[in-house]
Amino acid sequence: MKHLAIHGGTPVAVGQFIETAWPPVCEATAEKLKQLYLSRAWSFNSPKEQEFEQAFAAYHGAKHGIFMANGTVTLECALTALGIGPGDEVIVPALTWIATAAAVKYVGAKVVFADIDPLTAALAPAAFEAQITTRTKAVIPVHLYGGMADLDHIIAIAQKHHLAVVEDCAHMQGGKWRGRGVGAWGDVGSFSFQQSKTLSGGESGICLTNDDKLAELLYRTKHIGYSRYDQQGQAGTPPPSGLLCHNYRGLAFPAQILLDQLDELPALLDRYNAFTDRLRELTGDIAGFRVQAPGRMASPQGYYACGLIFDGSEWHGIPKARFLQALRAEGIMGINGTYGPAYKHLLFNLHEKDYRNSGCPTAERLSERMLVLMHWHMSHRANADALASAIHKIADNRKELHEC
Known part of the structure; x- marks a missing residue:
């Protein structure tokens, strides 16, 4: 008798x-967008952009926010x-x-890949330090999905070797490390507000920094050389x-949307953290399976996704694609595979240097x-229960997947 829905x-x-x-x-935001449209104050360092910059920076404990077109150019401008x-x-x-590494290429620098921590899936401090050479000038730790990079150790290593730290916080809106927002720890923090993100403006991004000089340079790099303090249209x-x-x-339009969403972010992250706590509780007895760990000093953890890791020997021989198909067949929606290693992407293997052998x-x-x-999908406690039930069922009947 076959038990799995697949x-x-x-x-x-x-x-x-x-x-x-x-x-x-929501209708309230739609009405504000209508009024913004009628105001004609759509861009050029508009009041709404400035309002969001200030609010988002303050939320994360940073001094300056510089609003931009997306979360790739924020990384490029930071570098x-x-x-x-x-x-x-x-x-x-x-x-x-891929955008994390692509931004390095856009400024003409060399990308060097380092391995990740198996628990958080974020940059491993020891692997980072092992890759430092006399030509290394910066590191970009990524707070990936629902795992925070170890900022204490990464920043200590960077300071020891006189390196800049650019935090890639595209997945971590609202996340805090030891009570202070991510993006406010390194030299620059880069955020994306692309449509799928926790705060979603369709497209847009922001850089955060506590450095006055860097804030001015960031503004000029995104605004055709203008200073924030120059009057538009005049030399x-x-x-x-x-x-x-x-x-x-x-x-200004995504800035307005994001301002309204920012008000709801604390409650949203509370639900996301409760979801993962519940899922860990319900799946802790499943051999070879675990939920991606948050940062060890995360308070609270931000989330772009909840990582589900089945890397124990119990799952050997079952491809990721087959496990994914089985979960979807059990009625779990909104679940996908993770990124592959960035160095295997086609764009990093077009020329004489072959990144596919980077070995992480x-x-x-x-x-x-x-x-x-x-x-x-993490807003609902019932989804944690349903997901846990599906994983338990697959674990109990994993032999069926081996038989395919």
Whole structure:
């Protein structure tokens, strides 16, 4: 007799798993957007952009916020403002979305990949330090999915070797490390507000910093050389010689949407943290399975997704794709595979340098043994119960997956 739904059994989560539409919408924000449209104050350092910059920076404990077009150009501008370019090396974790490494290439520097921590799936401090050379100028720790990079150790290593720290917080809106927001610990924090993110503006991003000089350089790099204090349309102070400036400006419309969502973020993160606590409690007895660990000093943890890791010997021989199919068949929605190691992406293997041999064994293993449940399904406690039931059922009947 076959028990799993993938083989014709009854799905365990049908009618229990609650789907949530994303991004969120509300009539009050729609009315504000209408008024903003009628105001004609859409861009060029508009009042609404400034309001969001100030509110988001304050939320995370940073002095300055610089609003931009997306969360890739924020990384590029951060590296540019820090003076990083051709001949320099920047260390990034092997498991991340390609934009983290692509931004390094955009400024002409060399990407150096380092392995990740098996619990959090974020940059491993020891692996980071092992990759430092005389040409290393910066590190980009990524707070990935629902795991926070170990900021205490990473920043201590960076300071020891006189390296800049650019935090990639695209997945970690609202997350805090020892009570202070991520993005406010390194030299620059970079956030994305792309449509799938916890705070969603469709597209847009922001850099945070506590450094007055870096804040001015970041603003100039995204605003065709203008200082924040120059009057639009009039000749102002010139940018520093050699600073490559772009039109990477944000818009007032996503700033308004994000301002309204920011008010709801604490309650949202409370639900996400409660979801993962519940899921860990319910699945702690499943051999070879674990939920991605939050940062050891996370308070609270932010979430872009909940990582599900089945890397014990009990699961050997069952491909990630098969486990994913089995979960979906049991009625679990919004679940996908994780990123592969960034160095295996086609764009990093077009020329003479072949990144496919970068050799980060933990990243290689987790990319094959980790699935992620998107954050918007984590608002409901019932979904933790349904997901746990599905994983238990698959674990109890995993032999059926071996037989395929």
